[in-house]
Amino acid sequence: MKILVKAIAVVGILAMVSCNESSTPNYQFFPNMYQSVGYETYSESAAFNNGVAAQLPVDGTIKRGWMPYEVANTAEGKIFAKDSLVSPIKSTEKNLATGKELFGIYCTVCHGKKGKGDGGLVKSEKFLGVPNYKDRDITTGSVYHTIYYGLNSMGSHAGQLNENERWQVAMYVSKLKADLTK
Amino acid sequence: MKQVKHRNSTSKVLGFCLAVMLAFSTSIFAQGDPVAGKALFNSNCAACHKLDKKMTGPALRGVVDRIDDKDWLYSWIRNSAKMVKSGDPYAVKIFAEYNNTAMTAFPQFSDADIDNILAYTSAPKPVSKVAVASIGSDSSDDGVSVDIVLGLLALILVVLAAMLFMVTKTLGNLAKQAGVEVEKTDPIWKRFVKNQFLVLVSVIAFMMFGAFHVFGFFMQVGVDQGYKPVQPIHFSHKIHAGDNGIDCKYCHSNARVSKTSGIPALNVCMNCHKTITEVAPETADADYSKDFYDKQIQKLYKATGWSESDQAYTGTPEPVKWVRVHNLPDFAYFNHSQHVTVGGVACQKCHGPVEEMEILEQHEPLTMGWCINCHRDTNVKTEGNEYYTKIHAELKKKYGVDQLTVAQMGGLECGKCHY
Numbered sequence: 266m267k268i269l270v271k272a273i274a275v276v277g278i279l280a281m282v283s284c285n286e287s288s289t290p291n292y293q294f295f296p297n298m299y300q301s302v303g304y305e306t307y308s309e310s311a312a313f314n315n316g317v318a319a320q321l322p323v324d325g326t327i328k329r330g331w332m333p334y335e336v337a338n339t340a341e342g343k344i345f346a347k348d349s350l351v352s353p354i355k356s357t358e359k360n361l362a363t364g365k366e367l368f369g370i371y372c373t374v375c376h377g378k379k380g381k382g383d384g385g386l387v388k389s390e391k392f393l394g395v396p397n398y399k400d401r402d403i404t405t406g407s408v409y410h411t412i413y414y415g416l417n418s419m420g421s422h423a424g425q426l427n428e429n430e431r432w433q434v435a436m437y438v439s440k441l442k443a444d445l446t447k
Numbered sequence: 448m449k450q451v452k453h454r455n456s457t458s459k460v461l462g463f464c465l466a467v468m469l470a471f472s473t474s475i476f477a478q479g480d481p482v483a484g485k486a487l488f489n490s491n492c493a494a495c496h497k498l499d500k501k502m503t504g505p506a507l508r509g510v511v512d513r514i515d516d517k518d519w520l521y522s523w524i525r526n527s528a529k530m531v532k533s534g535d536p537y538a539v540k541i542f543a544e545y546n547n548t549a550m551t552a553f554p555q556f557s558d559a560d561i562d563n564i565l566a567y568t569s570a571p572k573p574v575s576k577v578a579v580a581s582i583g584s585d586s587s588d589d590g591v592s593v594d595i596v597l598g599l600l601a602l603i604l605v606v607l608a609a610m611l612f613m614v615t616k617t618l619g620n621l622a623k624q625a626g627v628e629v630e631k632t633d634p635i636w637k638r639f640v641k642n643q644f645l646v647l648v649s650v651i652a653f654m655m656f657g658a659f660h661v662f663g664f665f666m667q668v669g670v671d672q673g674y675k676p677v678q679p680i681h682f683s684h685k686i687h688a689g690d691n692g693i694d695c696k697y698c699h700s701n702a703r704v705s706k707t708s709g710i711p712a713l714n715v716c717m718n719c720h721k722t723i724t725e726v727a728p729e730t731a732d733a734d735y736s737k738d739f740y741d742k743q744i745q746k747l748y749k750a751t752g753w754s755e756s757d758q759a760y761t762g763t764p765e766p767v768k769w770v771r772v773h774n775l776p777d778f779a780y781f782n783h784s785q786h787v788t789v790g791g792v793a794c795q796k797c798h799g800p801v802e803e804m805e806i807l808e809q810h811e812p813l814t815m816g817w818c819i820n821c822h823r824d825t826n827v828k829t830e831g832n833e834y835y836t837k838i839h840a841e842l843k844k845k846y847g848v849d850q851l852t853v854a855q856m857g858g859l860e861c862g863k864c865h866y
Contacts, residue, residue, distance in 0.1 A: 287675040287808065290774075292668050299669070299776040306707050307769075317766055340549065370694040382490060385692045391723060394494025400555075417494040417503050417551075420718030425700035 332428060338414040343407060350406030352432045356440075364437030367430055371422055372438075380441035394418055398438065399445040408435040479559065484567030487560055491553060499572060500724065501758060504545060507568045524561055526552040669776075675808035676770040680746045681739070682807075686730060689802035695794045702783040702794070710769055713751045720747055724755060734805070772809055773798070779815070780864050790853075791828055796821075822858035826850040 293299045304310040304318040313320060327333060336342045336350065354360055369378075375395045377383040386392040394417070403411075412431045415421040426434060488496075495503035514520055514537075523530055523538065527550040530538040542549070556564075622629055632638075639645060687693050696702060698716075701709030724744060731737035748755060752764040775781050786792045795801065799810025811817060829839040829851060839851065846855050857863060 287673050288677055290674055290676075291671050293776075294669050298778055301777040307710055307771075309768075370696045370700075374691070374693050374697065386719075387489075389691070389727075390489070391691065391727060392719060393489045394492060394496075396490065396494070415718075418722045419494075420714065420721065422718070424712060424714060425697070427704070 334413055334423075334428075336410060343410055346410035347402075347404050347407035350404075350409060352405050352409070352436060354429065354432050354436075356436050360433045361437055361440060363430070364433035364435075364440075367426065367434050368437050368441075371425060372434065375419075380438065380445060392418070397445065398442040403438070403442060405432075405435045405439045408438045479562030479564070479566030481563070481566040481570050484563035484565070487556075487564050488567050492564065495550070497722075498568060501756070502722065503548065503758070504550060505541070508570075508572060510568050511565050512569075520565070521558065521561055523550075524556060525554050528552065670812050670814055671774070671809050672812045673808055674772060675806055676772060678770055678807075679767050680750070681735075681743050683735075683740075683805050684801045684807055685803055685805045686726075686740075690730070695801070696787075699794075702787045704784050704788070706782045706784065708783045713747065713764070713767070716747055717751055717753065720744055721753070772807055773813065775813060778865055780866065790825075792825075818864070819854075819859060822853040825853050827853055827856050 304312065306318065308318045309316055310318040312318075322328060336346050368376075372380075373384055375382075375384040375386050375392050376398075377387070377395075380398040382395040382397045384392075384395065387395050409431055411419065412426065412434060413421060413423045423431070492507070496505070496507045498506060498508040500506055511517075511520070519535075519537070527538065527542070531542045531549070619629070633641075687698075688695060698711040699708045700711075700715075701707060726737055726740040726744070728737055730740060747753075750765050750767045752761040753759075754761050786797075787794070797811055797813075799808075801807065801810075827839075827850075829835065832839070842851055842855060843849065848855070852858070
C-alpha cells in the first residue's frame with residue numbers, strides 16, 4: 266500500500282516536471298504521422314554528402330523562372346548598368362505601389378521612408394553612411410545593380426527580392442529621388 | 448654679412464615653427480569643428496570607414512598623424528582615382544591594399560568641410576563604459592528578500608508545529624498525573640470509512656478530479672505551446688524586430704512568396720553585421736551583458752567564415768543547427784504566402800508578440816481547433832481582387848451576407864489542409 270502511494274507520487278511529480286519543461290518539445294500521439302519520412306526544408310538529411318537538405322543548385326543550372334543577371338560586379342559593370350540598363354517592366358501605378366511596399370520592408374530601416382538616409386538604424390547611430398538619394402547620381406539601372414550586388418556597407422538583397430521585385434523597388438527609388446530633387 | 452645672418456635667423460625661426468606645426472599637426476587640423484565633422488562623417492564616410500576598425504576602407508582615427516600633408520588629403524578625398532592614375536606612390540599603395548577599390552570622389556567638399564571631418568577623426572577615443580554589468584545586482588536583491596520571507600514563514604510554521612506537539616504532550620502528562628481517564632476513540636480514518644456518505648462523496652470528487660486531469664493531460668499531448676528551445680546562436684527578436692524596428696519580412700522574405708517562411712540565410716545577417724561588429728552599450732541589459740551579445744556576433748562570423756581582420760570570407764562556413772520552434776504535423780498543409788500576401792494576415796496573429804521575445808517561443812497552440820476558429824471569424828479581403836469577383840458575388844448571394852468569412856469560402860473543408 267505504502268509503496269504504491271510512493272510510486273504514484275514519484276510518477277506524478279515526474280509527469281509535472283516534464284510538462285513544465287519548455288526547452289524540449291512535447292510528446293506526440295503518433296510520431297509517425299507528425300514527422301515526415303521525406304526530408305523537410307532545412308532539415309538534416311543523410312541523403313546528401315554534406316548532411317543537409319538545403320542544397321545549392323547544380324552548377325550550370327538555374328531555377329525555373331529565374332534569369333541570370335549578366336552585368337559584372339565591377340566599376341565598369343556599375344557604369345554600364347547606370348547608363349544602359351533599362352527596366353523590362355512598365356512604371357505603372359501597381360508596380361510603384363508594390364515597390365513602395367517592398368521598399369518599406371527592405372530599405373526604410375536604413376534609407377528612411379523618403380530616401381533621405383534617415384532610417385531608424387541611422388537615427389540610433391547603429392548603421393551609418395547612408396546617403397540621401399538626392400546627393401547621389403543614380404538611375405533606375407544603377408539602383409537595380411546596387412540591389413543585386415550591394416555597395417560598400419550595403420549588402421546584396423538579391424536573395425530577398427526576385428528580379429521583378431528588384432525592378433519595382435528600383436523604380437520606386439527613382440520616384441523618391443525625383444520627389445527629393447524637386 | 449649682416450643681412451645673411453638675418454636671413455639665416457629667419458629661416459631658423461621658420462624651421463622651428465614648421466617643426467612645432469608638424470609635431471602638433473593634429474591640433475592644426477583640429478581647428479575644424481568636430482561636431483559638424485561627425486555629421487558629415489556619418490552621412491558620407493561611414494559607409495566604408497570606421498574610426499577604429501578596418502572596413503571597406505582603412506580605420507580613420509588619427510589619419511592626420513599618419514599623413515601630415517594636408518593638401519594630399521584634400522586632393523585624395525576630392526578625387527582619389529585621379530591621384531592613383533597620376534602615380535602618386537602612397538595613393539597607389541593604398542589603392543592596392545584595399546582590393547583596388549576606388550574611393551567615392553567627394554568634389555563637393557570645401558576645405559572647411561574636410562577640416563571638420565579631420566577634426567572629428569582626430570578626437571581621442573572615448574573610454575568605453577563598463578558600468579552596465581552592475582545593474583544585475585538589483586534583481587538578485589529581490590530574489591534574496593523573497594527567499595528570506597519564505598524562510599521566515601517556514602521557520603514560524605516549524606515553531607508552531609513544535610509548540611502544538613509540546614502542548615498536547617504536556618496536557619497528556621497533566622491528565623495522567625491528575626488521574627483523568629482520557630476516552631479512547633477510533634482513529635480518524637476508521638471513523639471516515641464508517642461514514643458511507645462521506646466515502647461516496649469523496650470517491651465521486653476524486654474521480655471527477657482525476658478525470659479532469661487525465662483529460663487535460665491527453666489534450667496537451669502533441670501541443671507545443673510555450674516551447675522555447677535554446678538556439679545555437681542567441682538571436683534576440685526583441686532587439687532586431689522590436690528595438691530596431693526591422694520588418695519581419697526583411698529576414699523572413701520567403702514568407703511573402705513561399706510555403707515556408709524560411710530560416711534566413713546567414714548572408715541576410717551579414718548585410719548588417721559586416722558593419723555592426725559589436726552591439727551598442729545601451730543594448731545590454733541586466734540579463735544579458737554586452738560581452739554576451741558580442742560573442743553571439745562572433746559566432747555568426749565563425750559560421751559564415753567571415754574574417755574581420757581581412758574583411759573577407761575564408762570560404763569555410765559552418766552551418767548553424769537552428770532548432771525549429773513552430774512545426775505543424777506532417778499531415779497538415781500550411782502555406783505562408785497564402786496567409787501573409789494573399790490574406791494580409793499579420794505575422795503576430797499566429798506567432799504572438801515576437802518583437803518582445805528575447806528568446807523565441809511558440810505563442811499559440813497551433814492546433815486544428817485554433818486554425819478553424821480563426822477561419823470562422825476572419826473575413827476574406829474581396830475588395831480589389833478581380834480574379835475572384837464572380838465567385839465572391841455568388842457566394843455572398845448564396846449566404847446572404849456582405850462579408851465572406853474564410854469558412855464560407857471553403858476554409859473548413861478537410862481537403863484544404865489534409866490530403
